[in-house]
Amino acid sequence: MELSNKTILLTGATGGIGCAVAHSLAAEGANLRLVGRNAGSLNRIAEQLSGTHQIVVADITTAQGRQDILSRSIDGGGIDLLINLAGTMAFQHFEHQSEESIEQVLNTNLVAPMLLTKQLIPLLNSRPASAVINIGSIYGSIGHPGYVAYCASKSGLMGFTEALRRELCDTNVQVFYLAPRATDTALNSTAVNTLNRALGNSVDQPQQVADALIKLIRSNRHAEFMGWPEKLFVKINALLPRLVDHALVKKMPFIKQILNTQETTKINI
Ligand SMILES: NC(=O)c1ccc[n+]([C@@H]2O[C@H](COP(=O)([O-])OP(=O)(O)OC[C@H]3O[C@@H](n4cnc5c(N)ncnc54)[C@H](OP(=O)(O)O)[C@@H]3O)[C@@H](O)[C@H]2O)c1
Numbered sequence: 001m002e003l004s005n006k007t008i009l010l011t012g013a014t015g016g017i018g019c020a021v022a023h024s025l026a027a028e029g030a031n032l033r034l035v036g037r038n039a040g041s042l043n044r045i046a047e048q049l050s051g052t053h054q055i056v057v058a059d060i061t062t063a064q065g066r067q068d069i070l071s072r073s074i075d076g077g078g079i080d081l082l083i084n085l086a087g088t089m090a091f092q093h094f095e096h097q098s099e100e101s102i103e104q105v106l107n108t109n110l111v112a113p114m115l116l117t118k119q120l121i122p123l124l125n126s127r128p129a130s131a132v133i134n135i136g137s138i139y140g141s142i143g144h145p146g147y148v149a150y151c152a153s154k155s156g157l158m159g160f161t162e163a164l165r166r167e168l169c170d171t172n173v174q175v176f177y178l179a180p181r182a183t184d185t186a187l188n189s190t191a192v193n194t195l196n197r198a199l200g201n202s203v204d205q206p207q208q209v210a211d212a213l214i215k216l217i218r219s220n221r222h223a224e225f226m227g228w229p230e231k232l233f234v235k236i237n238a239l240l241p242r243l244v245d246h247a248l249v250k251k252m253p254f255i256k257q258i259l260n261t262q263e264t265t266k267i268n269i
Pocket residue numbers: 011012013014015016017018035036037038041058059060061085086087088089108135136137138179180181182183184185186187188
């Protein structure tokens with residue numbers, strides 16, 4: 001899909017990956033609707049971009065926020081692409097995670113993108129060629145201790161994407177799924193960074209995710225799982241989950257140590 005002069009609604013535009021994606025899309029000549037909750041951050045990003053872009057201050061987990069996004073999209077003459085990138089993460093023992101935190105993760109990463117997409121499908125479908133791109137995670141395909149609610153949310157997002165892609169196959173709307181691996185942004189707490197280093201997990205830069213996203217939109221593929229060996233682990237986990245169980249069991253003492261340290265010190269290590 002050609003991106004020049006396309007109108008693209010990007011949630012999570014103020015985040016580490018969102019900012020890189022916004023720069024890459026603007027460089028391709030797209031007109032952006034940058035969504036986030038903080039007007040100051042959105043304006044700062046819009047000012048750095050080449051071209052003319054609009055900001056939409058909205059909390060995607062509220063009905064009002066999603067209605068504001070819809071109204072602004074209609075007033076602005078519609079949209080060609082919706083990129084559901086906003087997200088949140090909690091790294092915690094599931095039994096110690098508050099109900100509010102679990103709901104926040106599920107609402108932000110799964111329910112809000114579903115409801116926003118549902119509202120915007122008529123606008124997208126009125127274009128000759130349009131797309132929804134959902135940003136998941138490798139953890140949407142591999143359940144990992146410490147990230148139970150996050151894994152559930154991204155796994156749900158992957159299922160949503162696949163079902164919607166099939167349901168919309170005879171429309172003008174294409175549906176894509178991009179699953180990054182660990183990426184160097186503020187989403188990851190110090191504890192998560194410590195764990196990634198200790199487990200030898202590779203960490204991408206946000207620009208690598210932005211490049212992968214643009215490549216995916218231009219390809220004839222509908223999904224991309226980033227990183228090697230992560231994409232192999234996704235396949236192994238689907239075919240031979242006991243192998244992954246065993247690998248993670250070996251790492252559990254260290255994962256628990258970091259979770260316990262984080263919880264007992266009550267600081268975000
Ligand atoms: N970083 C990683 O390691 C990694 C790996 C795999 C997948 N991902 C996925 O990539 C996406 C972007 O992550 P990131 O690393 O760029 O995270 P980030 O730097 O923490 O940014 C999160 C973004 O989401 C927005 N957001 C959160 N809650 C929102 C809400 N209720 N309403 C509107 N906007 C909201 C934030 O906007 P404001 O706070 O300004 O409102 C911010 O723009 C997420 O979906 C994440 O799950 C990240």
